[in-house]
Amino acid sequence: MSAVALTPRPARRRRRRTIAGGVGPIGLGVATLWLSVIVLLPLAAVFAKALEDGPKALWDAATAGPALAALQLTVSISVIVALINVVVGTLIAWVLVRDEFRGKGFVNAIIDLPFALPTIVASIVLLSLYGPRSPIGLHLYATRPAVVIALLFVTLPFVVRSVQPVLMELDRDAEQAAASLGAGNRTTFRHVILPALAPALLSGAGLAFARAVGEFGSVVLIGGGIPRKTEVSSQYIAKQIEIDRPVNAAAVSVTLLLIAFAVLLGLRLVAARSQRHEEA
Amino acid sequence: MISVKGVSKRFGDFTALDNVSLEVPDGSLTALLGPSGSGKSTLLRIIGGLEYADAGTVEIRGVDVTDVSPQKREIGFVFQHYAAFKHMTVKDNVGFGLRIRKEPKDRIEARVSELLGIVGLAGLAKRYPSQLSGGQRQRMALARALAVEPKVLLLDEPFGALDAKVRAELREWLRRLHDEVHVTTLIVTHDQEEAMSIADNIAVMDNAHIEQVGGPRELYDRPANRFVMGFLGPVASLDGALVRPHDIAISTDSDEGGREAQVTRVSHLGFEVRVELELPEGEPVFAQLTRTEAETLDLASGDIVWLRKSVGGLTLPRDGDPRFVREHDGLDAVA
Amino acid sequence: MVVSDRTRITLRVVALGYLFALVVVPLGMILFRTFEDGIVAFWESVTTPASISAISLSLTIIAIVVPLNVVFGLVTALALARGRFPGRGIVQAVVDLPFAVSPVIVGVSLILLYGVGGWFGGLAESGFRIIFSLPGMVLATIFVTLPFVVREVEPVLREIGAEQEEAAATLGASRLQTFFRITLPAIRWGLAYGIVLTVARALGEFGALIVVAGGVSGESQTLTLLVHARYIDDHNTFGAYSAATVLMGLALIALFLMTVLNKKRESE
Numbered sequence: 001m002s003a004v005a006l007t008p009r010p011a012r013r014r015r016r017r018t019i020a021g022g023v024g025p026i027g028l029g030v031a032t033l034w035l036s037v038i039v040l041l042p043l044a045a046v047f048a049k050a051l052e053d054g055p056k057a058l059w060d061a062a063t064a065g066p067a068l069a070a071l072q073l074t075v076s077i078s079v080i081v082a083l084i085n086v087v088v089g090t091l092i093a094w095v096l097v098r099d100e101f102r103g104k105g106f107v108n109a110i111i112d113l114p115f116a117l118p119t120i121v122a123s124i125v126l127l128s129l130y131g132p133r134s135p136i137g138l139h140l141y142a143t144r145p146a147v148v149i150a151l152l153f154v155t156l157p158f159v160v161r162s163v164q165p166v167l168m169e170l171d172r173d174a175e176q177a178a179a180s181l182g183a184g185n186r187t188t189f190r191h192v193i194l195p196a197l198a199p200a201l202l203s204g205a206g207l208a209f210a211r212a213v214g215e216f217g218s219v220v221l222i223g224g225g226i227p228r229k230t231e232v233s234s235q236y237i238a239k240q241i242e243i244d245r246p247v248n249a250a251a252v253s254v255t256l257l258l259i260a261f262a263v264l265l266g267l268r269l270v271a272a273r274s275q276r277h278e279e280a
Numbered sequence: 281m282i283s284v285k286g287v288s289k290r291f292g293d294f295t296a297l298d299n300v301s302l303e304v305p306d307g308s309l310t311a312l313l314g315p316s317g318s319g320k321s322t323l324l325r326i327i328g329g330l331e332y333a334d335a336g337t338v339e340i341r342g343v344d345v346t347d348v349s350p351q352k353r354e355i356g357f358v359f360q361h362y363a364a365f366k367h368m369t370v371k372d373n374v375g376f377g378l379r380i381r382k383e384p385k386d387r388i389e390a391r392v393s394e395l396l397g398i399v400g401l402a403g404l405a406k407r408y409p410s411q412l413s414g415g416q417r418q419r420m421a422l423a424r425a426l427a428v429e430p431k432v433l434l435l436d437e438p439f440g441a442l443d444a445k446v447r448a449e450l451r452e453w454l455r456r457l458h459d460e461v462h463v464t465t466l467i468v469t470h471d472q473e474e475a476m477s478i479a480d481n482i483a484v485m486d487n488a489h490i491e492q493v494g495g496p497r498e499l500y501d502r503p504a505n506r507f508v509m510g511f512l513g514p515v516a517s518l519d520g521a522l523v524r525p526h527d528i529a530i531s532t533d534s535d536e537g538g539r540e541a542q543v544t545r546v547s548h549l550g551f552e553v554r555v556e557l558e559l560p561e562g563e564p565v566f567a568q569l570t571r572t573e574a575e576t577l578d579l580a581s582g583d584i585v586w587l588r589k590s591v592g593g594l595t596l597p598r599d600g601d602p603r604f605v606r607e608h609d610g611l612d613a614v615a
Numbered sequence: 616m617v618v619s620d621r622t623r624i625t626l627r628v629v630a631l632g633y634l635f636a637l638v639v640v641p642l643g644m645i646l647f648r649t650f651e652d653g654i655v656a657f658w659e660s661v662t663t664p665a666s667i668s669a670i671s672l673s674l675t676i677i678a679i680v681v682p683l684n685v686v687f688g689l690v691t692a693l694a695l696a697r698g699r700f701p702g703r704g705i706v707q708a709v710v711d712l713p714f715a716v717s718p719v720i721v722g723v724s725l726i727l728l729y730g731v732g733g734w735f736g737g738l739a740e741s742g743f744r745i746i747f748s749l750p751g752m753v754l755a756t757i758f759v760t761l762p763f764v765v766r767e768v769e770p771v772l773r774e775i776g777a778e779q780e781e782a783a784a785t786l787g788a789s790r791l792q793t794f795f796r797i798t799l800p801a802i803r804w805g806l807a808y809g810i811v812l813t814v815a816r817a818l819g820e821f822g823a824l825i826v827v828a829g830g831v832s833g834e835s836q837t838l839t840l841l842v843h844a845r846y847i848d849d850h851n852t853f854g855a856y857s858a859a860t861v862l863m864g865l866a867l868i869a870l871f872l873m874t875v876l877n878k879k880r881e882s883e
Contacts, residue, residue, distance in 0.1 A: 022694070027694050031706070035706065042725055095626050111634075112870055115812075117862075118818060118821060120819075120839045121645075121862045124846060124859045179616060207714075211714075214716065216822035217839070234720075260717075349784070350784045376786055376788075421782075424782075428786060
């Protein structure tokens with residue numbers, strides 16, 4: 001007995017229903033509306049304002065003296081912070097994964113503190129140590145190092161938490177193979193371990209950078225906000241709004257957003273490409 | 281009892297089912313058998329209401345359920361990876377459907393105990409699924425599905441995640457359960473041995489189509505095409521035809537006619553004996569003999585023998601339809 | 616690779632030293648300065664009317680923001696994890712957007728939208744104030760806390776797969792019943808973690824609020840804005856320290872909860 005093939009019924013218009021667990025088109029609509037109203041609409045308003053007087057005006061506003069100075073300062077300091085984090089973050093992750101000592105759990109928990117701590121508290125905390133009443137004689141108020149320290153504080157978790165899981169999952173066989181082939185520790189680290197960590201390092205560094213360029217609360221007290229010296233872009237934007245120059249504020253905002261987006265997008269592309277290599 | 285007519289389903293570019301029709305007899309244990317990607321799971325899920333067909337209809341007991349939600353189809357569904365409710369105890373899992381129906385508590389208790397007894401999990405009511413073995417979890421899943429007295433029981437590769445021994449045990453146990461409980465059961469599997477050993481009725485599927493439907497014996501002895509033949513048992517090729525290796529008669533006497541061949545290897549696999557031969561053109565062939573037959577012939581490597589197809593043996597022409605004969609248990613030799 | 620003992624100790628010392636200098640010492644400093652004059656002084660500083668008002672405002676914002684984020688976050692996570700629709704990547708990216716936006720820009724965007732002269736400026740003129748008022752602060756806080764619930768719940772939903780939910784459906788459970796009896800229990804720790812992150816972030820919001828609300832004492836001043844105002848405007852360093860200590864205590868509680876919930880998540 002073979003299968004009976006009947007002439008098929010013409011395809012009817014089916015009511016597309018979700019079957020289990022999903023939220024269906026209504027749920028999707030609600031989510032989209034929510035995201036649009038909360039996130040997209042406000043950002044659209046910023047872009048619209050920045051372009052209100054035309055792209056040239058945007059360019060002029062973003063490259064005006066103090067604005068440009070703030071931007072250069074912000075970007076360069078953020079790059080430095082990201083780089084320091086790459087080194088120190090890897091080191092800390094290494095110690096947390098490969099070393100054993102009493103209180104390691106506690107140390108591991110502290111790493112997340114900058115995530116949980118309000119930025120203004122970070123600022124005042126650093127101020128108490130490095131500000132005018134510093135007990136150790138380090139008076140860094142309103143200096144660039146102060147800004148760097150503040151940003152290092154808030155970006156601490158990014159690289160560490162990015163590298164830690166990769167380090168934990170690392171296949172020790174590759175290291176042992178290298179050792180059996182005569183590679184010393186430095187060589188093994190440089191040629192076996194580091195490449196494996198590279199995607200996580202990039203990702204963590206990128207996140208740290210994106211966070212640093214937009215940082216405000218932790219810098220605002222200890223940085224002093226001196227134009228051209230310690231004023232970061234976020235402070236510049238806040239000031240422009242205060243003195244009722246919304247177009248300026250919007251212009252520099254757009255610049256900052258584009259920089260952050262570009263970095264994060266670039267990271268995604270690099271990550272996608274390196275994943276393809278790994279699967280190849 | 282389950283009547284599928286002209287069902288088609290596509291996922292993007294991929295056609296999972298192409299105008300498939302099937303009748304599942306009431307009270308039977310029917311298997312949907314096929315390789316992965318053949319569409320069998322999709323068909324099962326459409327019958328169960330977990331997917332919706334792009335075209336065609338599904339009827340259960342005469343009622344058109346094509347657009348009906350799975351909640352209302354009165355089916356039981358058992359998943360390959362158990363789908364146990366991890367945060368509930370075994371007895372809460374089994375009683376879930378009854379609690380949804382707002383049955384009174386004592387009735388639920390009684391029914392759950394009864395079912396746990398039937399599936400052999402009586403002492404494990406208060407355990408959590410994570411504390412059970414795979415086989416136990418699947419039996420729990422079965423109890424859960426049966427608790428609401430479904431009209432139809434659908435099983436999607438229910439033993440696929442279990443190891444061979446447990447699989448064999450549970451398979452027999454399922455057959456016995458079916459004999460007692462008599463619910464129309466439809467089971468999806470890629471294991472022909474499983475299908476052949478427990479199903480009354482098998483629908484063989486390949487590549488979005490149903491190739492043949494019938495009882496195990498019928499499918500084995502009278503396959504409709506090369507695919508079914510190869511999927512359900514070993515195949516050898518002789519004289520431009522496909523033949524079952526145990527339907528190749530070996531004779532040491534040229535008088536009985538047949539094709540000349542040289543024995544290359546004789547393997548004793550317990551009850552059966554496998555004889556690998558080579559035809560003059562270099563083509564390999566193999567035959568299967570019983571121990572007694574092999575003892576009678578007393579073959580050794582290098583012997584020249586003559587091969588014939590046994591009387592009454594099944595053959596299918598080899599060429600024409602490009603459909604291949606599947607590798608099965610590594611015993612096939614496709615010339 | 617096997618590191619020599621000396622290298623290992625050196626690395627450990629450097630790492631711990633860095634953490635000590637960057638995190639532990641400054642925090643310890645604040646605690647010291649806050650309590651060096653005794654606990655009574657601290658208590659009085661944080662129970663002034665301005666302080667009580669700030670605490671209450673912070674809590675009010677949280678009380679509004681958390682339920683909204685839970686409801687909409689769950690819907691979004693379900694849509695992303697269970698839905699098959701084009702543009703999933705875009706939705707995913709939009710959910711992550713708030714991480715890339717400076718808080719000050721959040722504040723600016725809301726002013727441009729709801730302030731006088733903004734797209735919805737008409738609202739302000741008709742008396743329903745968003746800027747310099749609670750609604751604006753709530754909107755700003757929702758913006759910055761939006762990703763947390765979604766990001767914590769979505770991977771769990773993906774991991775457990777739809778099978779349990781499908782099984783529940785075949786057993787007769789409606790979508791709502793399935794959600795409350797099957798889905799929610801399965802994601803509870805991820806959800807709890809997301810809520811803790813949301814609360815911690817909401818408590819800590821500063822940049823967006825100072826732009827959008829100005830921090831008028833007793834009216835639009837949260838605890839974070841109070842810290843800032845006390846230091847900058849009142850030159851009340853001690854007051855700033857003590858308010859900061861309250862926030863720090865709450866942050867430590869949040870950190871503790873995060874650690875506990877992480878363990879629960881991993882053990883499942």
